[in-house]
Amino acid sequence: MIKLTIKDLRLFFKDKRSMLLSFALPIALITLFALAFGGAGQGKKDTKISMQVSDLDQTPSSASAMQVLDSLKNVELLKVPLEKAQENIKKGDQACVLIIHKGFSDSLTAGKELPLELQYDEAQEIQVGLLQQSLIPTIAMLPFNIGNPKAVMRNRFDKMVPGASDTVKQNIQHKSDGLFDAITMGEMQSDGNDNAGAGLFGGDIKMTKLVAAEKDNSLGLVQAVAGTAVMMLLFSVVGIGAGILDEKQEGTLKRLLYTPMNPIKILFGKMISANVISIFQLVVMFLFASLVFGLDIYSHLSGLIITIVATAFACSAFGVFLASFAKSRQQVQGLSTLIILVMSAIGGSMMPIFFMPAFMQKIAVISVNFWSIQSFYDIFWRNLPITSGTFLSRILVLLLIGTILNSLAVVLFRKNILKLS
Amino acid sequence: MIAIKDLKKSYNSHEALKGISFNIKEGEFYGLLGPNGAGKTTTISIMSSILTPDSGEVLINGNNIYTHPNESKRIIGVVPQEIALYNELTAEENLWFWGGLYDVPKTELKKRIDEVLTLFGLSERRKDKVSTYSGGMKRRINIAAALLHQPRIVFMDEPTVGIDPQSRNLIFEVIEKLHSNGMTIVYTTHYMEEAERFCDRIGIIDNGQIIAEGTLDELRKSSSAKETIVITFNNLNDDKVQKIQSFWKDCNHTDDKIYFYTSDLKTELSKIISQCSDAGADIHNIEIKKVNLETVFLSLTGKQLRD
Numbered sequence: 185m186i187k188l189t190i191k192d193l194r195l196f197f198k199d200k201r202s203m204l205l206s207f208a209l210p211i212a213l214i215t216l217f218a219l220a221f222g223g224a225g226q227g228k229k230d231t232k233i234s235m236q237v238s239d240l241d242q243t244p245s246s247a248s249a250m251q252v253l254d255s256l257k258n259v260e261l262l263k264v265p266l267e268k269a270q271e272n273i274k275k276g277d278q279a280c281v282l283i284i285h286k287g288f289s290d291s292l293t294a295g296k297e298l299p300l301e302l303q304y305d306e307a308q309e310i311q312v313g314l315l316q317q318s319l320i321p322t323i324a325m326l327p328f329n330i331g332n333p334k335a336v337m338r339n340r341f342d343k344m345v346p347g348a349s350d351t352v353k354q355n356i357q358h359k360s361d362g363l364f365d366a367i368t369m370g371e372m373q374s375d376g377n378d379n380a381g382a383g384l385f386g387g388d389i390k391m392t393k394l395v396a397a398e399k400d401n402s403l404g405l406v407q408a409v410a411g412t413a414v415m416m417l418l419f420s421v422v423g424i425g426a427g428i429l430d431e432k433q434e435g436t437l438k439r440l441l442y443t444p445m446n447p448i449k450i451l452f453g454k455m456i457s458a459n460v461i462s463i464f465q466l467v468v469m470f471l472f473a474s475l476v477f478g479l480d481i482y483s484h485l486s487g488l489i490i491t492i493v494a495t496a497f498a499c500s501a502f503g504v505f506l507a508s509f510a511k512s513r514q515q516v517q518g519l520s521t522l523i524i525l526v527m528s529a530i531g532g533s534m535m536p537i538f539f540m541p542a543f544m545q546k547i548a549v550i551s552v553n554f555w556s557i558q559s560f561y562d563i564f565w566r567n568l569p570i571t572s573g574t575f576l577s578r579i580l581v582l583l584l585i586g587t588i589l590n591s592l593a594v595v596l597f598r599k600n601i602l603k604l605s
Numbered sequence: 606m607i608a609i610k611d612l613k614k615s616y617n618s619h620e621a622l623k624g625i626s627f628n629i630k631e632g633e634f635y636g637l638l639g640p641n642g643a644g645k646t647t648t649i650s651i652m653s654s655i656l657t658p659d660s661g662e663v664l665i666n667g668n669n670i671y672t673h674p675n676e677s678k679r680i681i682g683v684v685p686q687e688i689a690l691y692n693e694l695t696a697e698e699n700l701w702f703w704g705g706l707y708d709v710p711k712t713e714l715k716k717r718i719d720e721v722l723t724l725f726g727l728s729e730r731r732k733d734k735v736s737t738y739s740g741g742m743k744r745r746i747n748i749a750a751a752l753l754h755q756p757r758i759v760f761m762d763e764p765t766v767g768i769d770p771q772s773r774n775l776i777f778e779v780i781e782k783l784h785s786n787g788m789t790i791v792y793t794t795h796y797m798e799e800a801e802r803f804c805d806r807i808g809i810i811d812n813g814q815i816i817a818e819g820t821l822d823e824l825r826k827s828s829s830a831k832e833t834i835v836i837t838f839n840n841l842n843d844d845k846v847q848k849i850q851s852f853w854k855d856c857n858h859t860d861d862k863i864y865f866y867t868s869d870l871k872t873e874l875s876k877i878i879s880q881c882s883d884a885g886a887d888i889h890n891i892e893i894k895k896v897n898l899e900t901v902f903l904s905l906t907g908k909q910l911r912d
C-alpha cells in the first residue's frame with residue numbers, strides 16, 4: 185500500500201499539468217481575486233475609487249474645497265475639464281463627475297446651499313453609492329472647514345422658522361453663534377472627515393444622471409447574463425478550437441491534407457464553425473435570459489446582434505488561436521483554464537469591474553470579456569444607440585482582437601499544426 | 606506512372622530516407638516491404654505531397670507533385686495507416702464528407718457510396734456511427750473513403766494492421782478486384798504474405814534505402830537466401846550430430862532437429878538423407894522450407910521483417 189502511495193505521489197509530482205492545476209492555478213487565482221477585491225496593499229492609491237472633479241468656479245474657495253476632497257483616503261480625485269469628464273462617463277470609463285459650479289465661493293461665504301452637482305452613469309450606481317458615502321459628510325462639513333458656518337446657521341434658521349419675530353431670531357442667532365464657537369474650538373482638532381455636522385449643515389449635492397439606465401433591465405441581470413455568457417463561451421470555443429489538435433492526433437488532419445483542398449481552408453473551416461457555434465450559444469443564452477428572467481432583448485435587437493457577432497468573432501478567434509499555439513489538447517486545456525479564469529476575473533465576468541481597484545480596471549482592457557461585457561452594458565443598461573461612438577469603438581476593438589488572433593492563428597497553424605513530422 | 610528520384614528526408618539528425626529511387630508502371634501493384642521505421646510511411650507521405658523531401662523528385666503521371674499538387678491529388682487515393690474517420694459520424698456521413706472534398710457531383714457520389722458500402726459489405730450498417738464498428742469494419746470504411754473519387758492510383762499504407770481474419774479476407778478480395786480493374790496500387794506492409802500474394806514487384810526498404818527491388822522470383826534469385834531442409838530424428842545424440850556436421854557444414858542443430866541449408870534442393874536432398882542414414886541417425890520427419898520474402902529479407906538485412 186505504501187509502495188502504491190509513493191508511486192502515485194511520484195506520478196503526481198512528475199505530471200506538470202497536475203502540478204499546474206493543483207498549485208500554480210489556485211495561487212494565481214487567489215492572487216488575482218485578492219487584487220481584484222482590494223485585499224492587497226491596503227491604503228495604497230490603487231484601492232481608491234476614482235472621481236472626476238470639474239471646477240467651474242475657479243476661486244480660492246473652490247481650490248480649497250478640492251484640497252479637502254483630495255484628502256479623502258478612499259477617493260482618488262481626477263481634475264478634469266467638464267466636457268472631457270462627461271465624455272469619459274458616456275464612454276463608461278468613469279462613473280461620475282463632481283461639478284463645482286460658478287458661485288460656489290459666494291454661496292460658501294453667504295452660507296447658502298452650495299452649487300455642487302454630481303453627474304453620473306446610472307449603470308455604475310454601486311460605485312457612485314460608495315462615493316456618496318464619503319462625499320456627503322465631507323461636503324456637509326465644507327462650510328465648517330473653509331466657509332462661513334455662522335452665515336449657514338442663520339440661513340438655515342430662517343428657513344426652519346420663517347414666521348419668527350426679529351427678537352426671537354436674534355436670540356436664537358446669538359445662542360447659535362455661541363454654541364458654534366464652542367463646537368469650532370473642539371472640532372478644529374478634527375481631520376475634517378468627521379460627519380458630526382452633516383445633519384446640521386446638510387450635504388446636498390444635486391444628483392444628475394448623465395447616462396440613464398434602461399429601466400426594464402436591471403444592472404445585476406445584465407451583468408449576470410453578459411458576464412457568464414462570455415466566460416462560458418470562451419470555454420466552449422477553446423474546445424472547438426482544440427478539435428484541430430484532435431484531428432491531428434487521430435489522423436483526420438493528415439487525411440484532409442491528402443485531398444486537393446488548400447490546407448489553410450482547414451483552419452478557416454474551424455474558424456467559421458467556431459463562429460457559428462459561438463453565435464448560436466450566445467443567442468440561446470440571451471433568449472433564455474429573456475424568457476426566464478425577463479431581460480428585454482427585443483428593444484435592443486440590432487445592438488444585441490452586433491455585439492453577439494463581434495463577441496463570437498473575438499472569442500472564437502481566441503479559441504482557434506490557443507489551439508494553434510498549443511501542442512496538444514492537454515496543453516490547451518491547462519492554458520485555457522488559466523487564461524480564461526484570469527480574463528474573466530479582470531474583465532468583469534465574475535463581478536462588475538467598478539468593484540475593482542483602479543489599476544485592475546486599467547488592465548481589464550486586455551481581456552475580451554471587458555469589451556464584450558461593456559458593449560452589452562452599452563445596449564442594455566446605458567441604452568446607447570448603435571451609432572454611438574462609444575458602442576462602436578468597443579465593437580471595433582472586439583473585431584480587432586478577433587482579426588489579430590485569427591491572423592496569429594494562421595501563422596501558428598502553418599508552423600505548428602501542419603508540421604506533421 | 607510514378608517516378609521517384611533520389612528522395613532524401615531527415616528529421617533532425619535522423620536520416621529517414623537516404624536517396625530512394627524507383628518507378629511504378631500504370632496498373633502495377635508495387636509493394637514497399639520493410640520493418641517498422643524503415644521509411645515506408647515517410648515515402649508514402651512524400652509521394653502524397655503532405656511531406657516535403659529535403660531533396661529529390663516525385664512525378665505522378667508526368668507532373669511534379671510539388672508544382673502541380675492538385676492534378677496529382679485528384680488521381681491519387683490514400684489509405685492511411687491510422688483509421689482516419691470521424692467516429693461520431695455514421696459510415697455514410699463519413700463517406701459523404703470525404704468524397705465531397707474531391708468535388709464529386711452529388712448524384713455520382715451517392716451512387717459511389719452505395720457501391721463501396723456494398724463492396725465492403727457494410728450497406729446494412731451504413732447508418733451506424735463509426736464508433737460502434739469493430740476494428741475490421743473501421744478498416745474497411747477507411748479504405749472505402751479513399752476510393753470515392755475513383756483514383757487511378759491508390760497508396761495503401763499498411764491497410765490491414767490489427768484486423769480480424771474475416772475483414773482481412775474481404776479487404777484482400779477488394780484489393781485484388783481493384784488491381785484487376787487496372788488500378789495502380791502502391792502497398793506498404795510488413796506482412797510478407799500480403800506482399801507475396803499481391804505484388805507484381807516489390808521494393809525492400811530498410812534504414813531509408815531500397816536494398817533490393819524486383820519480382821518475387823527475381824528477389825529470390827538475387828539474394829543469397831537458401832532453402833532449408835528440417836529433419837527431425839529419433840534418438841539423436843552428440844555423436845550422431847558430430848558425424849552429420851562432418852559431412853554437412855552449413856547446418857544448425859536444436860534438440861532433435863537439424864536444419865540443413867542448401868541452394869540446390871533437388872540435388873542435395875537425397876544426398877543429405879543418405880548421409881544421415883550412414884551416420885546411424887533415425888529420421889522421423891522431413892520438412893522443406895522454400896525461400897520466401899522473409900528469408901530473402903533476412904539474407905539481405907540480417908534482420909527479421911517484423912523487427
